[in-house]
Amino acid sequence: xxxxxxxxxxxxxxxxxxxxxxxxxxxxxxxxxxxxxxxxxxxxxxxxxxxxxxxxxxxxxxxxxxxxxxxxxxxxxxxxxxxxxxxxxxxxxxxxxxxxxxxxxxxxxxxxxxxxxxxxxxxxxxxxxxxxxxxxxxxxxxxxxxxxxxxxxxxxxxxxxxxxxxxxxxxxxxxxxxxxxxxxxxxxxxxxxxxxxxxxxxxxxxxxxxxxxxxxxxxxxxxxxxxxxxxxxxxxxxxxxxxxxxxxxxxxxxxxxxxxxxxxxxxxxxxxxxxxxxxxxxxxxxxxxxxxxxxxxxxxxxxxxxxxxxxxxxxxxxxxxxxxxxxxxxxxxxxxxxxxxxxxx
Numbered sequence: 001x002x003x004x005x006x007x008x009x010x011x012x013x014x015x016x017x018x019x020x021x022x023x024x025x026x027x028x029x030x031x032x033x034x035x036x037x038x039x040x041x042x043x044x045x046x047x048x049x050x051x052x053x054x055x056x057x058x059x060x061x062x063x064x065x066x067x068x069x070x071x072x073x074x075x076x077x078x079x080x081x082x083x084x085x086x087x088x089x090x091x092x093x094x095x096x097x098x099x100x101x102x103x104x105x106x107x108x109x110x111x112x113x114x115x116x117x118x119x120x121x122x123x124x125x126x127x128x129x130x131x132x133x134x135x136x137x138x139x140x141x142x143x144x145x146x147x148x149x150x151x152x153x154x155x156x157x158x159x160x161x162x163x164x165x166x167x168x169x170x171x172x173x174x175x176x177x178x179x180x181x182x183x184x185x186x187x188x189x190x191x192x193x194x195x196x197x198x199x200x201x202x203x204x205x206x207x208x209x210x211x212x213x214x215x216x217x218x219x220x221x222x223x224x225x226x227x228x229x230x231x232x233x234x235x236x237x238x239x240x241x242x243x244x245x246x247x248x249x250x251x252x253x254x255x256x257x258x259x260x261x262x263x264x265x266x267x268x269x270x271x272x273x274x275x276x277x278x279x280x281x282x283x284x285x286x287x288x289x290x291x292x293x294x295x296x297x298x299x300x301x302x303x304x305x306x307x308x309x310x311x312x313x314x315x316x317x318x319x320x321x322x323x324x325x326x327x328x329x330x331x332x333x334x335x336x337x338x339x340x341x342x343x344x345x
Contacts, residue, residue: 003035012103021315023057108134124290125311179207219299225324236324240265
């Protein structure tokens with residue numbers, strides 16, 4: 001079996017989250033003797049090869065192990081990574097890549113596109129799907145085109161002059177303000193008046209110059225994981241997030257002070273089936289491949305509303321996506337084994 005190159009880290013605001021996910025993937029792969037070449041990307045965007053791992057990746061603990069700068073060989077006939085160790089040049093084969101990075105410059109199609117240009121097989125969503133799913137505004141437009149509801153979404157180019165009153169005309173408070181391209185609920189605010197709206201736009205544009213303003217969906221969040229592997233297309237369980245606070249923000253997502261994730265969701269079998277069918281339609285229209293988590297809202301009237309797609313969902317053994325697959329009969333080790341399987345690409 002050709003080694004899988006595991007990329008993690010990156011210079012996005014979700015660097016440390018990537019480290020947590022990738023370390024769990026690495027441990028599982030190592031315990032199963034799955035060949036992995038581990039490449040860390042630091043917060044400055046520099047690439048390093050880690051030949052021998054003794055420390056967790058979390059909190060950048062990987063830097064305590066010997067790590068060597070790598071350069072990408074741009075010849076698409078023989079793509080590889082070159083590094084110098086103890087005065088000797090080493091070529092690392094680069095035939096397939098498992099990218100466990102969240103947010104910009106890892107989940108948004110840029111790295112996927114670079115690797116695809118060199119004929120490296122990317123496990124999971126490719127350049128197009130990754131870019132589309134990271135772009136909340138345009139992914140909403142595509143999903144609406146197939147008859148699936150979304151929030152009423154308005155786009156603001158904050159690096160250009162704009163008329164805020166005109167943009168939000170027809171929307172009713174409370175509203176959500178989000179960076180158009182960011183993950184893990186980074187930079188998201190719920191606002192109840194114009195003063196809060198203006199402040200929230202300033203927060204969001206710290207993550208992306210393009211900011212969206214959305215109507216509030218009165219309902220709960222549900223999600224479903226999809227895995228496309230040698231066994232065909234597998235739908236994980238549908239989960240449901242209940243929360244006492246305003247919304248499922250970054251702190252709730254990773255610390256869960258007032259939120260609970262119910263898995264499987266306490267819903268009728270017919271409603272679960274409808275959610276899965278719509279998730280599959282979204283997966284297809286956004287050109288997803290390999291694995292992804294589809295996040296939706298379920299209103300009190302049982303209307304299903306699209307929220308977003310995570311093309312590289314959290315990958316710790318207790319993250320939502322692996323738990324969804326575990327309920328479908330694929331435990332965490334099995335998931336990692338399938339992701340690194342030659343037939344995934």
